Amino acid sequence: MSGLPKTADPNLLVGYDSSDDAAVYKVSDDVAMIQTVDFFPPVVDDPYTFGQIAATNALSDVYAMGGQPTLAMNLLAFPSCLPVEAVGDILAGGASKVVEAGAVIAGGHSIEDQEPKYGLCVTGLVHPSRILTNSGAKEGDILVLTKPLGTGILSTAAKAELLEEKAYKQMVELMTTLNKYAAQAVGPIALSACTDVTGFGLVGHVKEMAEGCGSTIELWAGKIPIVPKALELARDGIIPAGAYRNMDFTANDTLEDSAVPREVLDCLYDPQTAGGLLLSVPEGKLQELLTRLTDAGVPAAAVGAVVSRREKLVHIKP
Amino acid sequence: MNQVDARGYSCPEPVLMTKNALKNGTPLVVLVDNETPLQNVRRFAANNGYQVTWKEVGEDYELTITK
DSSP states (O other): OTTSOOOOOTTEEEOGGGTOSSEEEEOSSSOEEEEEEEEESOSSSOHHHHHHHHHHHHHHHHHHTTOEEEEEEEEEEEOTTSOHHHHHHHHHHHHHHHHHHTOEEEEEEEEEOSSOEEEEEEEEEEOGGGOOOSSOOOTTEEEEEOSOBOHHHHHHHHHTTOOOHHHHHHHHHHHTSOTHHHHHHHTTOOOSEEEEOOTTHHHHHHHHHHHHHTSEEEEEGGGSOBOHHHHHHHHTTOOOHHHHHHHHHHGGGEEEOTTSOHHHHHHHHOOOSSOOEEEEEEGGGHHHHHHHHHHTTOOOEEEEEEESOOSSSEEEEO | OEEEEOTTOOTTHHHHHHHHHGGGOSOEEEEESSHHHHHHHHHHHHTTTOEEEEEEETTEEEEEEEO
């Protein structure tokens, strides 16, 4: 994106120069508009489930910015050989998540393509003083993750039909759980920063968070929730290409302690689809935050800390 | 010699092809064409009690798996 011209509009509060989750535009002193778009090819065979996953993923960026989704537009590409019922199922799956988010679908656009793709363009609203970015983390903060890792590895296994039904269901459950519930549970607690864990994997998004605030972030590998089946698959080398890209992308900025098992590291780089929120909270508010999330049924865990800047931006400890 | 040509296949196929070919014993030579299957086959073999060596052959990689 670095070659694109940067627009100088004082109302553009968050743009593409800060590698954040969505754009934010100030409409008035009380209202800012969050705008985001995301779409991708099927991660599961079932069209309705695919629609739900793609919508959960697209809506997530609004929650990651501290906002509430209000309006969504469908983006759809599909081959003419695909039965028309499948198209209806994808859209119905997506719509179910938009409704659950409390937003409305107001149309969209479809084109013919060789491979199906689906996603949403989502508009959300937030009070300008409540905007959360991925760059506001402060030394002394603790990082809280709201979903276990492993969906990239699990969906790689699912494509080859290596997942038994129980693990498949758990994967789908993770990828179709809206980050709405985690965002709501945060309530009045003032977070320093927030992002959602998606394609760059946990380490990639932590690296961006560390870059944004100029501090180092420590990750406590042993405290990070990971789906047990994903660890087992990682040991067997069922790891998507995206995880290796994420390792390359972060290698110069990351220190891995040798005591961290390889399969755990692999999961920390695993690209997530519709992953959880990563919340940076002052330590004094940590217990209250964890209690609120747990009470709301969100499987949250403290997974790291923001510390003074060291040589590497990210330090993965056992 | 037991050999698998997994060039042109994307993950997790090369690992599954390797797993299948190991039923016919070792040593097994596996050819892959990029780093993802190279790393994945190495992890699979190492974590299942095999020894692995590998080298670059032109633009591809050749792994040798022994017990």
